[in-house]
Amino acid sequence: MNIQLDYSITIDEFLEMVDSVGWKIYSELQVEKALENTMYMVKATVDGELAGIGRVVGDYSIVCILTDICVKPKFQGKGIGLRITNELKKLIETNVSEGEKMQIELTPTAGNEAFYAKAGFKYRPDKITGMYLWIKK
Numbered sequence: 001m002n003i004q005l006d007y008s009i010t011i012d013e014f015l016e017m018v019d020s021v022g023w024k025i026y027s028e029l030q031v032e033k034a035l036e037n038t039m040y041m042v043k044a045t046v047d048g049e050l051a052g053i054g055r056v057v058g059d060y061s062i063v064c065i066l067t068d069i070c071v072k073p074k075f076q077g078k079g080i081g082l083r084i085t086n087e088l089k090k091l092i093e094t095n096v097s098e099g100e101k102m103q104i105e106l107t108p109t110a111g112n113e114a115f116y117a118k119a120g121f122k123y124r125p126d127k128i129t130g131m132y133l134w135i136k137k
């Protein structure tokens, strides 16, 4: 299996990926704006076929958010999600100088906590509990 990582995601690829895992489909305009304002994005292809994506948004300094990590069902369980996440972590690290720290936040969907733990993320509900709010119109 030839897994290749690239650093761009088109609107169609983004929509194909989120659809493949049953997430809400956004409008093309909303995706275009989101991708334009993304810090880092990584796409994985397997033998030329789109297999997974992930991206990071943030301020390049103190905080960023890992989001939209998804792998097509037929490619899950082959280490692709972890490769994408680790690659994004490496890109984020380039913003951190000696003596500084930067937080990567994420809100895992239920059942995927162990996946992110494999990528080094900590779950400490005694200290921090993630929360979220959707703004809908």
Ligand SMILES: CC(C)(COP(=O)(O)OP(=O)(O)OC[C@H]1O[C@@H](n2cnc3c(N)ncnc32)[C@H](O)[C@@H]1OP(=O)(O)O)[C@@H](O)C(=O)NCCC(=O)NCCS
Binding pocket: 021, 068, 069, 070, 071, 072, 075, 076, 077, 078, 079, 080, 081, 082, 083, 107, 108, 109, 111, 112, 113, 114, 115, 118
């Ligand atoms: C979650 C997801 C991104 C994982 O990607 P993946 O390519 O299937 O995961 P990997 O094969 O890289 O798994 C890496 C390790 O995490 C483990 N793992 C993966 N998903 C897991 C889960 N849900 N629960 C527990 N462990 C999990 C794997 O067993 C593997 O462990 P190993 O290294 O000991 O063998 C993928 O299943 C997915 O896209 N799911 C649907 C969308 C989604 O929910 N995304 C997360 C949003 S927060």
